[in-house]
Amino acid sequence: MSDSAPAGSTALFSLHGMWCTSCALAVEGVLKRAPGITQASVHYPTATVYVQGEAQAIALATLAPRVSRIGYRLGELEAVQDAAERLEQEGRYLSLRLGVAAVFGMWTMLASILIYAGAVPAGRIELVMAWVSGAFSLPVVLYAGVPFYRAGFRTLLARRPGMDVLVSLGVLGAMAVSVWLLGQGSVEVYFDTAVMLIALLLVGRLAETLCRQRGLKAFEALALAPGDVTLEREGQIASHPLSAACMNDVQRLAPGETLLLDGELMSAGWFDTATLSGESVPRYLVAGQRVYAGYRFIEADGEVALRLRVNATPGERRRDHLCEQMRLLQTQKGELHKLADRFAAWLSPVALVLALITLPVAFMLGASLDEAVVRALSVLVVACPCAVGLAVPLATLAGSDQALQRGVALRDPGAFETLARVRAVAFDKTGTLTAGRHRVVHAECRDALGGDFHRKLAAATRQSEHPLAQGLLRWALESGDKQNEEEDASRVVRLDEVAGAGRVIAFERGERWWMGSLGWLGERGVTLEGAAHQADHAFASQVVVADERGWLATFYLADPPVEDGRASVRALQAQGYLTALISGDRQGAVSWLGEQVGLAPNACYAQRSPEAKARLLAGLASPTLYVGDGVNDTLCLAAAGVGVAPMQASDAAREGAAAQLLRPGIGGVVQLLRLARRTRNVMLQNLVFSAVYNTLALGLVIVMAVPPLAAVLAMAASSLSVTLNAARLAWAPVDGDPAKGSP
Template sequence: MWCSSCALAIEARLQRLPEVAAASVHYPSASLWVRGRASAKTSGITLEALAPVVRRLGYSLGLPETTLDAHARLEKESRYLALRLSVAAVFGMWTMLASLLIYAEAVSSAEIEYVLAWVSGAFSLPVVLFSGVPFYRAGWRTLRARKPGMDVLVSLGVWGAVVVSLGLLARGSAEVYFDTAVMLIGLLLVGRLVDTLCRHRGLRALDALALPETTVACREQGRWEERARTEVPRNARIRVDKGATLPLDGYVEDSPAWVDLAPLTGESVPRRLPPGTALHAGCRNLGADLVMRVSAVAGECRLDRMREQMRFHQARKGELQRLADRFAAWLSPVALVLAATTLCVAALVGVPWEDTMVRALSVLVVACPCAVGLAVPLASLAGSSAALGQGVVLRDPASFETLAEVRSVAFDKTGTLTPGLPEVISFNAARTVSAEELNTLLAAATQRSEHPLAQALGRWAEQGSQDVNMASETTEEIPGQGRYVRLKDGRELYLGSCAWLKANGITVPDSQAIAHPDNSEVMLGCDGQWLASFYLGEQPLPDAHATLAGLRREGYLLALISGDRAGPAMALGKAVGFKPGECYPGRSPEAKARLLQGLPSPTLYVGDGINDALGLAGAGVGVASLNAGDAAREGAAVQLMSPGIAGVAQALRIARRTRRVMRQNLVFSGLYNGLALGLVILMPIPPLMAVLAMVASSLSVTLNAARLAWREEDS
């Protein structure tokens, strides 16, 4: 498809079919959604039935394309547009220069002006005959669908300017309008190229949720065979190596598994899962080689379903953009009727044919809804620049429309309101061990461990130990229980849970009950003696409390939605200022999305991981924190480029100002088109003046949008 007019034309044609109750074409993703009538035969809405209808309009209809195919298609479109824009720029420059010399009366001889007029026409030919072809094709297709759009106006305006100019040249006049045709094509090609590049960028959100197409060790006939992920059947037994990502959904088959569920649940601590527990693709195996039974084949896994749901969530337009689309949709046919009426009336009252054609051409040029098309995107771009200065990146500038109307603001916990890494909150140590010795032994017990809690203890120990490289000769890690390390000097270290230390003959004082029930407890023992108990948790970001208090004063409804356990989630919520009723712990990715749908809309959700991708896509506006993973970063419309969450409040304030400017631009551009059409019908206006008026309206919209960058007013 060439533009949104193509999408509207396909919609209109399909909705005329008796079997189709509703049809919606999402232009950015080139996808079609169809709902059939209850009384119609299902065969009427199949691919085989609908494809010929779409093909008659000049388009092709097929099954949903893969992300790789979509990238290839958009890359091809980008090259296609860039080539035509280059031709328009190179040759159009000379057309405009020749026309400018004529309009400015920079030459004294009428003969030279006449030659310049021919030069202007000659240089416009490559632009008209090559660069403008996509407009003519799209205009013809939308006419066939009886849904004429801006491409029809552009095509008629371009060829009207060429025909009138050739007629004037034939009569010996140098007042030609080739520059009008060149200007229309060049300006609109720039807009289409930018639009294509933005759609290309938007596909990366789906890339982040795609699992790599690696081989999988599959058990067949008593031995392990490597098979492609897409070829592994349901109920097959597969092996996942230590540290590898689970390629498919399934459940633990033989022995317990030690799995990092953070990619899908956001849990800050890995879990030990007994046999029979469900597993999902995208999680990471932290323990020994894992044997699992496949419950969902490639394309049907939970991550695949999340990816498909993101397709639906992305297929949305902002309110103001929909309003601009509707305005441009009725403006085009009205302009065609007015141009034809002007032509007929002028001919009937005896106006010379060249003046008649010029007046009709002026109607078409004035009616081109360029200012309408620029009203919203330009304000979004200016607002995006202002936000960038505050460390907020708008990946989807159209999100300003929704961002300004946000009523609810929800946050993930781990990695969003916290740094994402556990820290030592407090510890208790035996009186018989010095601080230096404790740090040294703890550093030795945690060396080369992949467990997040052990790594946090290692970082803490390194800060107070001068000898963190104590040699060890034996290391054994028991998933879900603890870690055994035998040093070269013969000492034996045990690092893990209280129950595990007791099981290994270490006496733990009765006074060492968990001092912080909302945090994780890890104990260290050496040669049968308890040395220390450590309590680890997550600390809130420094600006979290102040930012949340500011948002509450501005009237936003706040919520904390986390996949972590109730204890840590509620403790952190209390620390940063959430009320108990605003905290929702233990939520899966799907549950997060459903909960966001239940909050007063529009909603804003701030997250950082794959487990937040569905919520980020389902919320009115998704915001990725500074350290967010690829899935969250690519799926969010907004990304914070500075630590903390203060950028969320900044983005909301800038969005409110931006939306005001959007509305002003839209109102002004609508008034311009209405008044200009009335004026050009009542009195003769040369096409040059019509083009200049069109440029002036676009310039006024641009200057109004620029105020967002010039002024730092508060909302």
């Protein structure tokens, strides 16, 4: 984004200096209070800020000073590689602090345990051990805990105090009370409480950072690898770095080269457009048509190289806009996320008020000053919602393990919350509902098909990687005998291929075949009497074979559904899910596949671009689940409530999806949704118990003296209870076949 925002009244920026979700909420609060801002959202995992409002109000120059006043830095939307490097540095930073907390905290805990267990002689030795405990806690508190204090201070400045404020007050309060008690000669110190809070929370923050690093891989996979481009300038043809390309430059492409720039063709050629269109068959594009970065140039008509005029440079390409739209979609928050934000917004202030009230009330009721201070400290410790923090993660961890046993890997365990509420399930076509392996569904031949024909067909298609040729090869091998083609007339001595159109094959005994599309054979003057396309097989791809006498055979090939496709779609429909097929492929193939798997004709959408697919998905009942395997599906995977990548998905789809199927077919989707409903039930049980615990515990420490150590033990007990409840999910596996509809 530029310094002056466009008139579209929306902008994306990168936020630097975030430490936790409380930081995200603090910045979000500051932005929402800014004049002229109608909407603001901060996505913590990718550190992306989305703002909407008046053009001048959302300019970087306007917003950056507001954010800097609370200690953060707002900047241009950073490149994916820069974000990955920044997160890697944060990971090393956290690992170092966690190492300090572990090494020094271990000795603090050991000294405290010796005192609690009465393992040292009472009196002077106990006092020495208490001082030793405090001494070893200092590096933890003064170094490892600094990020908590900084984040707490910043969120206070933003008037959005979060968990870091509670943690900071709990740690510093435990240290202050312990030093004060030591000064009075008491060994009832709480250095171990401070150390435990810091160490455990650092572990959680490090895990969050690693998850954020993994989340950025979706954008890395979508980005094209940098390279050089061949440009024509002032009559000279030379290779230039990609960054040197300018608008209206003329680029030359060699066969097999992947486009790194968007442009307009100056001559016709064949392209593999699967990365953005999803079509498995190459397309013939004529002069004047637009091509996009990610397309692969196959061959030009009558030319070695192809020329195009550049009309989008890096940062403005269609692929770059797809990446930007993914980041925009990720900044939008679901209802559960908003509910969690509201919970965090009021919990910390309530705990602080209760602690402040407890101190004078306990003192007025006859407690000594040190007892009143300890009781207030206990309120802060009890208010740290460890059980609440564990309630959902433990359930998702158990659910993720169960999903893995059933062939589904969850990249984002938090997706369980959305999965349990999914109302619509949409599928891509090629590579998702189909295996991407074309098969012959109908064949016609001029003469009786003998073993010699099958061997020649196998030899003619053996070296081709085209999906239709591979389908013909499988048909020939399955239908013919096993005689070695090298020993008879089927041996190929010459093969000339016109990429995306057909091939001319010369066999050893002088026979020649032409194999390709009906139009291509007609252009070469081949007699095609009897080769007309059958309307009954309009859904299929047609391949015509001819010899010197004319038309020889016609094959109709289609990409059949995966083995469990029909049963899985039926199971989803029986459970009340709205199901749909959204593809970039042609209408005939999409309608036929929909019929094969049991989808209604009005639930099958064909010839949709990535952007159109995302808009169509947004119109389905929300939340949605989308299953797709290609680069052209990444936008839908981001726009859906939950994205799922099938087993053979591309890198971009795998990294952008919340879950990946580890087994062929789509049966894992049925299992995942069923398991998600059970996991959500466990989450809700844990949350209810945690809320009851926090309410009762806070009430107890207010009305009676509870030492901070007892508060820590109570926290441990509540954490153990939610752990055991989450373990039930693993102990009671989900039975049944994925294709069955019972929940």
